[in-house]
Amino acid sequence: MQQNVTIWDIAKRAGVGISTVSRVLNGSAGVNPATRERVRAVIAECGYEPNSNARQLKQRSADAAAVIVRGEGSMFLSSILELLQPRIEALGLRFFAHYIDEHDDEAAAARTLHAEKKVRGIIFLGGSVVGREDALGLPAIPCVYATLDARTVRADNVFSVSVDDRAAAYAAADYLLMRGHRNIAVLGGRLDAENPIALRYRGVVDAFAAHGLVFPREHYLPAGFSLAAAHAAMDAALSAGFDCTAVFAMSDIMAMGAARALADHGLSIPGDVSLVGFDGIALAQYTIPTLTTMRQSAEAIAQESAALLSRGLSGMPGTHHVTLQAELIEGGSVRSLCDEYPPRL
Numbered sequence: 406m407q408q409n410v411t412i413w414d415i416a417k418r419a420g421v422g423i424s425t426v427s428r429v430l431n432g433s434a435g436v437n438p439a440t441r442e443r444v445r446a447v448i449a450e451c452g453y454e455p456n457s458n459a460r461q462l463k464q465r466s467a468d469a470a471a472v473i474v475r476g477e478g479s480m481f482l483s484s485i486l487e488l489l490q491p492r493i494e495a496l497g498l499r500f501f502a503h504y505i506d507e508h509d510d511e512a513a514a515a516r517t518l519h520a521e522k523k524v525r526g527i528i529f530l531g532g533s534v535v536g537r538e539d540a541l542g543l544p545a546i547p548c549v550y551a552t553l554d555a556r557t558v559r560a561d562n563v564f565s566v567s568v569d570d571r572a573a574a575y576a577a578a579d580y581l582l583m584r585g586h587r588n589i590a591v592l593g594g595r596l597d598a599e600n601p602i603a604l605r606y607r608g609v610v611d612a613f614a615a616h617g618l619v620f621p622r623e624h625y626l627p628a629g630f631s632l633a634a635a636h637a638a639m640d641a642a643l644s645a646g647f648d649c650t651a652v653f654a655m656s657d658i659m660a661m662g663a664a665r666a667l668a669d670h671g672l673s674i675p676g677d678v679s680l681v682g683f684d685g686i687a688l689a690q691y692t693i694p695t696l697t698t699m700r701q702s703a704e705a706i707a708q709e710s711a712a713l714l715s716r717g718l719s720g721m722p723g724t725h726h727v728t729l730q731a732e733l734i735e736g737g738s739v740r741s742l743c744d745e746y747p748p749r750l
Contacts, residue, residue: 410451412501413490419447422487427502469499470714471524473514475531476507479630480658481684481703482530485551488707489528496715498525507629519546526714529553533600547717551710552701553601556726564713566706566727570601573699573731574608575615577653577681580697580733582616585742586651586679590642592626592635592663593655605655605683624649628659635662643670650678650742657682657689657698660738664692675740685734694737701731 416426421444429436429444436444447453470493474482486502493500505514511532518524526547533553547562555565581589591609594602606625613620628638635654643666652667654660660682667678674680674694682689685700709727716725 410453412453415444415447415451415453418451419444422483427504468497469501469522469524470496470526470528471515471518471522472500472502472528472530473511473518473532474502474504475509475511475529475533476505476630479531479656480686480688481656481701482552484686484703485530485707485710488703489551489711492707492711493528493714496711496718515548526718528710528714533597547714549710549713549717551706554726554728556724562717562724564717564725566709566713566729567601568701568729568731570604571608571611573683573701574605574653574655575612576608576731576733577683577699578609578612578620579615581651581653581679581681581739582612582618584679584739587618588624588649589620589651589653590624590626590647590649591620591653591655592628592638592659594630595627596625602655609653628662630656630659632658632662632665635659636666637662639663639666640669643667643672651680651739652678653681653683655683657684657686657696660696660698661688661692674738679739681739683731685732689734689736692736692738697736697739698734699731700734702729705729 412426412430416422419426421440425436425440426444429441429448472486472489474486476482490500503514503518505511511529515527515529518527524546526549528549528551530551531553532550545562547564550563550565550567552567553565554567555563578589591606593606596603596606610620626638626642628634635658639652639662652660652663654663660680664674664680667674667680672678680696682696682698685698689696689698706729709729713725713727
């Protein structure tokens, strides 16, 4: 057995990200079978022992930081996770990722991780603060919410970095409204109080109001944040006779699932239906047509999250919350219905 093989070595030799290796080691879903076998083969070839590594993590827990990732298969969250690794290691900390189900309680997962590994800090990716505004129930370690504004949490050592979701959704809806679209469908997740999805929904409502219109609640199509779930929601709506000239999806992956459903029903993009996504993942620039999207900067979120973690570890008093602005990236997926804004070629 090679003595100094790490999870980073396994990822490099297998040609995958560390999050993929972590999923394989933990037996998590969301890994292509062929990729899973390739990673397992590299693990066996290198003589890597996950159990031994776990014991080492416990022994060196004071040097560790955990990233808790909600849900499987999010390209956007995965891109942030990959960018966080070198930044956390630059703080002199060991880095490991822990995946939870979309509906699991990340605060409970954080308490378990702290009890078992005594980590020095935690970053939540895709988390929620609904129902825990008073406290996380964690010891006084820095907790950073990445992609979520956590200023409603009244607890010490809680930080956050997020885009202005309401303003970003306003910009997306306004972009469609300014181009003559009125019959707009919105594809999104659960509308819990103060979560990013609810804020994006409010942004859409605000944009309609600014144009002297009311967004019809029945035009909101709830779906999970996956290709299959978005496809199913869009397909069900179209099969029931739903008609629209544009769709705003609250993630690029949802937009791509919706695009397939539109194609299945013989509708073209943007000829019949225009489409706008959210996140700005790299894949959005390789769809046909390219996807118009509100881009969140994964680089900026990772950079600010690591800086906030460092701030918490340094013992600086108080909490801190960073708000970033999303950027509209125009693709070829939107057609103008009025002369003022000719369609992109």
